[in-house]
Every structure is written in C-alpha cells, then in structure tokens.
Amino acid sequence: MSGNGVGPVKIVSITFSVLLFLSLLYVVSSTPFPHAKYRSRELLPIEPADALGGEMSNFLWNFRGFDLIMQTLILFATAISCLALLREEKH
Amino acid sequence: MVMGTELLFMFSPFLVVVFGLLAEKLSISKLREGVAIILSGFSLFSVYQLYAQWQASPSKVLVVTLGGTPPLGACFEIDMLGIYMAFSATLLGLFAVIYSVNYMAHDTRLTEYYTLLSALVVSIVGVSFAGDFFTLFVFWELMGITSYVLVAFRKESWGPIEAGFKYMVMGAVGSTLLLMGIAIVYGMAGTVNFAQISTALRGQPMSLWLYLVFAVLVVGFGIKSAIVPMHTWLPDAHPEAPSPISAMLSGILIETALYGFIRVLYLIYEPGAFSLPITVLAVATMVLANVLALLQQDLKRMLAYSSIAQVGYMLVGLSAGTAFGIQGVLLHVFNHSLMKGLAFLSAGSLIHNANSREIDNMKGLAKTMPITSLTMFVAMMGLGGVPGTNGFISKFILFSSAFGVGLWWLGLLGVLNSALSMAYYLRFLKTLISRPKEAVSGLKEAPSLMLGVTVSMATLVILFGIWPEPLISYASEAARALFNNNYIKVIMP
Amino acid sequence: MANDLVFIGAIFTMVCIGLYCVTQKSMIRILLGVEIILNAGNFAFVYFASYRVIEGFVDPLGQTLALMSIILGGSVIAVGLALIVNAYKQFKTTEVDEMRRLKW
Numbered sequence: 001m002s003g004n005g006v007g008p009v010k011i012v013s014i015t016f017s018v019l020l021f022l023s024l025l026y027v028v029s030s031t032p033f034p035h036a037k038y039r040s041r042e043l044l045p046i047e048p049a050d051a052l053g054g055e056m057s058n059f060l061w062n063f064r065g066f067d068l069i070m071q072t073l074i075l076f077a078t079a080i081s082c083l084a085l086l087r088e089e090k091h
Numbered sequence: 092m093v094m095g096t097e098l099l100f101m102f103s104p105f106l107v108v109v110f111g112l113l114a115e116k117l118s119i120s121k122l123r124e125g126v127a128i129i130l131s132g133f134s135l136f137s138v139y140q141l142y143a144q145w146q147a148s149p150s151k152v153l154v155v156t157l158g159g160t161p162p163l164g165a166c167f168e169i170d171m172l173g174i175y176m177a178f179s180a181t182l183l184g185l186f187a188v189i190y191s192v193n194y195m196a197h198d199t200r201l202t203e204y205y206t207l208l209s210a211l212v213v214s215i216v217g218v219s220f221a222g223d224f225f226t227l228f229v230f231w232e233l234m235g236i237t238s239y240v241l242v243a244f245r246k247e248s249w250g251p252i253e254a255g256f257k258y259m260v261m262g263a264v265g266s267t268l269l270l271m272g273i274a275i276v277y278g279m280a281g282t283v284n285f286a287q288i289s290t291a292l293r294g295q296p297m298s299l300w301l302y303l304v305f306a307v308l309v310v311g312f313g314i315k316s317a318i319v320p321m322h323t324w325l326p327d328a329h330p331e332a333p334s335p336i337s338a339m340l341s342g343i344l345i346e347t348a349l350y351g352f353i354r355v356l357y358l359i360y361e362p363g364a365f366s367l368p369i370t371v372l373a374v375a376t377m378v379l380a381n382v383l384a385l386l387q388q389d390l391k392r393m394l395a396y397s398s399i400a401q402v403g404y405m406l407v408g409l410s411a412g413t414a415f416g417i418q419g420v421l422l423h424v425f426n427h428s429l430m431k432g433l434a435f436l437s438a439g440s441l442i443h444n445a446n447s448r449e450i451d452n453m454k455g456l457a458k459t460m461p462i463t464s465l466t467m468f469v470a471m472m473g474l475g476g477v478p479g480t481n482g483f484i485s486k487f488i489l490f491s492s493a494f495g496v497g498l499w500w501l502g503l504l505g506v507l508n509s510a511l512s513m514a515y516y517l518r519f520l521k522t523l524i525s526r527p528k529e530a531v532s533g534l535k536e537a538p539s540l541m542l543g544v545t546v547s548m549a550t551l552v553i554l555f556g557i558w559p560e561p562l563i564s565y566a567s568e569a570a571r572a573l574f575n576n577n578y579i580k581v582i583m584p
Numbered sequence: 585m586a587n588d589l590v591f592i593g594a595i596f597t598m599v600c601i602g603l604y605c606v607t608q609k610s611m612i613r614i615l616l617g618v619e620i621i622l623n624a625g626n627f628a629f630v631y632f633a634s635y636r637v638i639e640g641f642v643d644p645l646g647q648t649l650a651l652m653s654i655i656l657g658g659s660v661i662a663v664g665l666a667l668i669v670n671a672y673k674q675f676k677t678t679e680v681d682e683m684r685r686l687k688w
Contacts, residue, residue: 013607017600024596027299028589034279034300035635059644063164064652065157067229070217071655073104074233077210078659080108081240084203085666163645225649232656236663243667249674253683256611256667263618263660264606270625270653271599277646278632 097141098155098167100134101217104210111202124192127205131185134212138177141169149568152581154222168222168285170578172421175569176219176350179425180343183432184212186544187335190436193538194334194443204244211237211339215347224273224283227351231269234347235262235315238340242332254331258324265314265321272307275300276359286582289358297364305365308355309372316348317399318406319376326383329395330448334439337391341398341435342428349405350424353417357573363412370410370501376403377508384515389448390438393515394431397474400512401427407505408489411496418570419488422562426473426481426555433548434470437463440537440545450519455527460536464523466549471516473552476509481555481562488563591631598624611671611678615664622657626650 061068107127114122144153153169188208195204214237217230239262243255277283279300280291295301314321325345329337356365377400384396401423408419440463445453457464473480476487486509493502536542555562572578598620605617633646668678675682 009607013604017604020603021596021600024600025593027303028592028596030299034298035632056644056648060648060651063645064225064648066165066167067226067652069157070226070229070233071652073101073210073213074229074236074656074659076104077207077233077237078662080104080203080206080210081236081663082666084200084207084240084244085246085663085670087200087203089199225652229652229656232660236659239663239667243670246670246674249685252667252671252674253685256671256683259664259667260606260614260618263664264603264621266660267602267618267621267625267657270622271628273649274625274628274632277629277649278635281636281643282645283649 097137097144100130100137101213103130103134104206104213106130107206107209108202111205115202121192123202123205124188127188127209128185128192130209131181131188131212134216135178135181135185138174138181138216142174142178145169145171145174152577154581155220163282163284165226166222166284166582167220167226168578168581169220171565171572172350172354172569173219175421175565176347176424177216179428180212180215180219180347183339183342183428184208184215186432186436186548187339190338190439190541190544191333191335193540194439198245198333200244204241207237207241208336208339211241211344215343218347218351222285224276224285224288224355228266228270228273231315231351232266234344235266238262238336238344241336242328242340244333244336245331251331254324254327258328261314261321261324265311268307269311272304272311275304275307284582285354285358286579289579292359293361301360304359305356305368308352309368312348312352312355313372316345316352317376317402318372319379319399319403322376322380322399325399326392326395329398329435330389330391334391334435334442337395337439338432338435341395342432345398345402346405346424346428349402349409349420353409353420353573362574366410366412369406370498373403373406373410373501374504376400376406377505378403381508381511384512387515388450390442390450390453390519391435391448393450393519394434394438397434397512397515398427398431400508401431401474403508404486404489404505407493407501410501411492411498413492413496414567414570414574415488415495416492417573418563418567419485419492421569422566423485423489425562425566426485426552429548429552429555430470430473430480430482433466433545433552434474436541436548437467437470437545440541441467443541444535444537450522452528454522454525457523458527462542463537463545466545467523468520469549469552471520473556475513475516479556480552481559482552483556484559484563595624595628595631598627609679609681611668611680614680615661615668618664619657619661622653622660626653629653 107123107130110126111123155167155169156164191208195201198204211234214230214233218227218234221227221230239255239259242258243251245251273283276288280288282288310321317325329341332340380396380399380403384393384400387393387396405420405423408416408423441453441456441460442448444460445456469480473482476482490502490505493505602617602620602624605620606614608614608617629646629650633643636643671683672678
C-alpha cells in the first residue's frame with residue numbers, strides 16, 4: 001500500500017466506517033424489518049410458461065417501457081459525454 | 092387522458108446532434124446554435140401547452156404511461172407543482188442557450204456542448220414530472236451525468252478538471268445512497284409508485300427503519316442540493332464551469348434537488364413531522380454560507396456561496412411545514428433562478444471582457460460597461476431582498492411563514508442573514524464604481540446577444556417585483572397541489 | 585429474523601466498505617467504492633423482492649429494477665473513467681492529494 005504509515009485521514013475514515021457499521025447493525029437487530037407489511041396491493045399472478053426469458057422481457061417492456069426509453073437517452077448522453085471529454089481538436 | 096405532442100420535446104438532444112454533425116461537415120456557421128434555440132423555445136411552448144391543459148380541468152392530474160397500468164408500470168404525473176418547476180427550468184434553459192451563442196463562440200466541441208445542455212434541461216423537466224420513484228432516479232442520473240461533464244468542459248486547464256472530479260465523486264455517492272433508500276422503501280411497501288407508497292406508508296407509527304429512510308433521503312438529495320455538511324463541491328464547481336452552465340447549475344439544478352426532497356418527504360411522512368432536523372440544517376446552511384462568502388476574493392466563488400445561503404432560506408420555509416411556507420419556497424425557486432441566473436450571466440460578461448475572475452481586477456468597470464453593471468446591480472439588489480425586486484416578495488413570504496408557526500427566532504435569524512449578505516454584494520458594487528485601473532480603460536461593452544439576455548432578465552426581475560400577483564397565485568396553486576390528495580386519488584381511488 | 589440479520593447485515597457491510605473506499609487516495613479506488621455501494625443497492629432490490637412470493641414465483645418488479653440499475657451504474661463509471669483520463673493528462677498523477685490546488 002502506498003504511503004508510509006497510517007495518516008490522520010485514514011484513522012478518521014476507518015473510525016467513521018466502523019461506527020456507521022455498528023449503528024446499522026444495531027438498527028437491523030433491534031427492530032425486525034417490516035417486509036411488505038405496509039403493502040397496499042396484492043401480487044398479480046403470472047402464468048408460468050416455458051420461455052421464461054420471453055416472459056421477463058414482456059414484463060420489462062409492458063410495465064417499464066417508459067424507463068427503458070429514457071435509459072436509451074442516458075446511454076446516448078453517456079456516449080456524447082465520453083466524446084466531449086476525450087476528443088482532441090486542433091484549432 | 093388525451094395527450095398530443097406535448098412531451099415530444101424530450102427527444103430534442105437527438106435532433107441537436109444530427110444538426111450539429113451536419114453543421115460540422117458542411118461548415119454552415121450558426122446552424123446548431125439556431126437549432127438549439129428553436130428547440131429550447133419549443134420546450135417552453137410545450138410546457139405552456141401542458142399548463143393550458145391543466146387550466147381546462149384544474150382538479151385533475153395528468154398521468155402519462157406507456158403500456159402497463161400505473162401501480163406497477165412507470166408513469167409521469169403532471170400536476171401544477173411539476174408544471175411550475177418545469178416552467179422555471181425551460182425559461183432559464185432558453186436564456187442560457189441564447190447567451191452561449193456568443194460566450195462559447197471560441198470553444199471547440201460545440202456540438203457536444205449544445206447536446207448536453209439540452210439533455211440537462213430535459214432531465215430537469217423529467218425529474219419535475221416523475222410519478223414513480225425509479226423514474227425519478229433515472230432522470231436524476233441523467234441530470235448528474237450531463238452536469239459532471241459540463242462542469243469539466245474546458246478540459247485544457249486544470250481547474251475545471253479538479254472541480255468536475257470532486258463534483259462527480261460526491262454526486263455519484265449521493266445517487267447511489269438514494270438508490271439504497273429506494274430499495275429500503277421498496278422492501279417496506281412492495282412498490283415504487285409514489286401514490287402507492289403514500290397510501291401505504293403515510294400515517295404509520297414511526298419506527299427505526301422510517302428514521303433510517305429519512306436520514307438516507309437527507310444525504311441522497313442533500314448532496315445535490317448543497318445543504319451544509321454536504322456542500323463542499325459547490326464552491327469549486329461553480330467558478331470553474333463556463334458561465335451559462337454556472338447559471339443553470341446554480342439557478343435550477345440545486346432547486347430541483349430540493350424539489351425532489353420536498354416531494355418525497357411530503358409523500359412518505361406527515362407534513363411537519365421532521366421540523367426540528369430541517370430547522371437545524373437551515374440554520375447551519377444560512378450562517379456558514381454567509382460568513383464564508385464575506386472572505387472571498389473571486390467573484391463567481393462569492394456568488395456560489397450566496398447560492399448555498401439562498402438554499403438555506405428555502406429550508407427555513409420548508410421547516411415551517413405549512414402550505415404558506417411551501418408557497419414561499421416555490422416562489423423563491425423561480426425568483427432565485429431569475430436573479431442568480433442574471434448574476435452569473437452578467438458576471439460572465441464582465442469576466443469575458445476583463446479576462447480575470449478576481450474582484451480587485453474589476454475596479455472601475457462600470458465606466459466602460461455601463462449596461463452590464465446596471466444589470467449586475469439589479470441582480471444583487473434582488474438577491475439581498477431590496478423592496479422593488481422580486482427577491483423581496485419571496486423572502487417576505489418565507490420569513491413570515493416561519494413567524495406564523497411560532498419559530499420567531501428562525502425568521503429573525505433569516506432577516507439578519509439577509510442583511511449580512513448585502514455586505515458582500517455592496518462590496519463588489521463599490522469595486523465596480525471605484526476609480527479604474529489602466530488595464531480596463533480600453534474595453535468595450537459585451538456582445539449584443541449577451542447584452543439582450545441580461546437586460547431582459549433584469550426587466551423580468553423588476554417587473555415581478557412591482558407586479559407579483561400572477562406569480563404568487565401560481566405558486567400558491569402549486570403549493571396546494573402538494574397538500575391535497577388529487578395526486579393519490581388519480582391512481583388509487 | 586436470522587435471515588434478515590445475515591442478508592441485511594451483508595448489505596450494510598458493503599455500504600460501509602464502499603464509503604470507506606471513497607475516502608482513499610487513488611482515484612480508481614474511489615470509483616470502485618461507488619460501484620460497491622451500487623452493487624449493494626442491487627442486492628437489496630433482489631433480496632426484498634424474494635419476500636413477495638406467489639406459488640413459487642417471486643415478485644418480478646425488484647429484479648427488473650436491479651437489471652436497469654446495473655446499466656445506470658455502467659454509465660456513471662464510463663464518465664468517471666473519462667474524467668480520470670483527463671485528470672492524468674493534466675496532473676500527471678492519479679493521487680487525489682496532488683489535486684488540492686483549489687483553496688476554500
């Protein structure tokens with residue numbers, strides 16, 4: 001590991017992570033997690049079929065099609081950003 | 092619900108790229124700038140069309156889906172609050188694009204710049220309209236990615252790269268912690284739709300897990316919204332970004348993050364449930380930002396700390412927990428976008444001519460650039476809350492809402508901080524009108540398009556200060572849309 | 585309850601390790617910390633989906649959201665790596681300590 005010895009930043013970050021971890025463990029062990037206790041709808045039964053991959057992509061497109069179209073916009077924006085950051089132009 | 096072509100402007104980045112590549116290959120000058128301006132105007136017009144549709148039936152909420160039914164499928168829910176935020180975003184986006192035509196004329200990679208700028212506006216509108224927690228997260232990531240790259244746009248010098256990297260690390264940590272929050276809420280309620288989450292979780296007895304969700308929401312939304320322990324990226328990112336991007340970032344992006352926080356908070360918890368933690372955050376934000384702004388020598392850094400202070404004033408209005416407080420917050424969002432956008436754009440004109448960002452190098456610029464100095468004067472008067480500008484009206488509503496709930500010390504602290512902020516604004520204005528050095532004597536006024544944008548924004552600031560009636564009525568309807576249950580009744584009757 | 589302690593404990597462990605990695609010196613370790621927290625979120629989605637069971641099939645919504653968030657994480661990492669390439673060209677190093685030129 002680079003750097004000689006344990007500097008102050010490292011001590012603070014290790015202490016912070018350990019304290020955060022212990023407090024989160026306290027949260028987990030004291031109250032049980034209310035799994036779907038507050039649910040307000042029942043599950044829709046889906047017919048099991050052979051082509052489970054087809055079922056999954058049908059579900060994805062029918063119910064989350066909107067998010068998928070916006071994700072194409074994100075992928076497009078990522079490509080344009082990498083172009084903007086890595087293009088070298090001689091002016 | 093019948094929908095025509097109102098949401099087609101979301102695909103405008105694709106068009107900007109096509110025309111930009113055409114302009115580069117065929118060497119037609121100003122083609123991509125013209126297309127970007129036309130598409131920004133078209134998005135402003137589309138938001139107006141949505142407002143007209145809302146006005147035809149005021150008690151209904153527009154739900155836009157694709158395919159599946161809303162409780163399981165993704166949707167947009169467009170009520171008056173979303174239209175109000177989207178209107179601020181598209182108006183400021185139009186001004187920023189028109190300003191960039193002259194400001195960025197000598198830069199390279201302009202196709203990518205205009206594409207990313209229009210994608211930024213689309214993502215902010217998407218965050219305002221989202222009806223589903225995961226849709227909000229998708230648009231939140233798009234907002235983040237475009238703004239990280241736009242801050243680091245002038246990559247030839249070391250400043251923007253350092254600022255962009257610092258901003259990216261903190262923004263990415265915030266987004267991923269927000270994803271953890273979405274996962275925990277999904278585990279408790281079984282769904283990610285806002286209306287269903289509200290039906291399931293509002294009014295439940297507070298357990299340790301709900302406090303954990305509040306903490307994750309504060310950190311996740313607060314990093315992007317520059318609330319005080321998590322604000323450290325902002326004073327580096329705003330000066331190093333190009334001026335129109337600083338105006339967009341400071342004018343509408345941090346307020347959209349605050350809007351997301353308000354929306355989710357009012358859907359999961361009772362109104363006024365977390366008044367004490369938000370009060371503590373508001374006090375810390377206001378005081379720290381105003382004190383640190385007094386010590387700055389760099390003009391844009393001073394304006395960046397001023398933005399953090401204005402977010403602190405908005406948190407004062409939020410901690411009141413009433414509809415009047417939220418009305419003040421929304422009014423201040425629109426006014427701050429106009430005023431801070433005007434301040435950053437005027438600062439861009441001054442820096443463009445003076446070639447330096449230090450306040451000491453701008454002595455006496457009012458003699459050679461009178462109109463830009465006048466617009467800067469109007470912006471700073473508005474930011475300080477002088478009567479006659481729209482900043483006074485929104486700050487008045489914010490602080491009187493704090494008085495109305497009984498938090499008189501919070502309102503008093505806000506007024507004192509406003510008075511303190513006038514100190515550093517007046518110090519800069521005194522520098523502008525003092526005796527000029529030799530270097531600034533030969534400079535001309537800013538180019539005409541930049542001048543036109545700043546003058547029209549200054550006119551709007553003063554106009555809405557003298558005649559605030561329509562803005563106050565829009566803001567009060569938007570605040571009422573947060574408190575009545577039309578949003579929920581549309582999906583879960 | 586024992587199930588909860590193991591799995592949610594594992595998720596929180598990953599979040600804490602990720603937050604520790606964000607405070608490191610090398611830029612690539614910082615990006616890896618962000619990726620670790622993202623994977624913890626995906627794990628949480630799939631785990632919470634397994635509690636809504638009907639006739640042996642789990643709730644498909646959680647797994648769908650996990651699938652989509654993997655793509656989003658990939659985009660963020662791509663932009664981050666492009667920024668690291670530019671930072672290396674400017675500062676000739678990938679240590680964050682060298683980049684503290686902007687004062688308060």
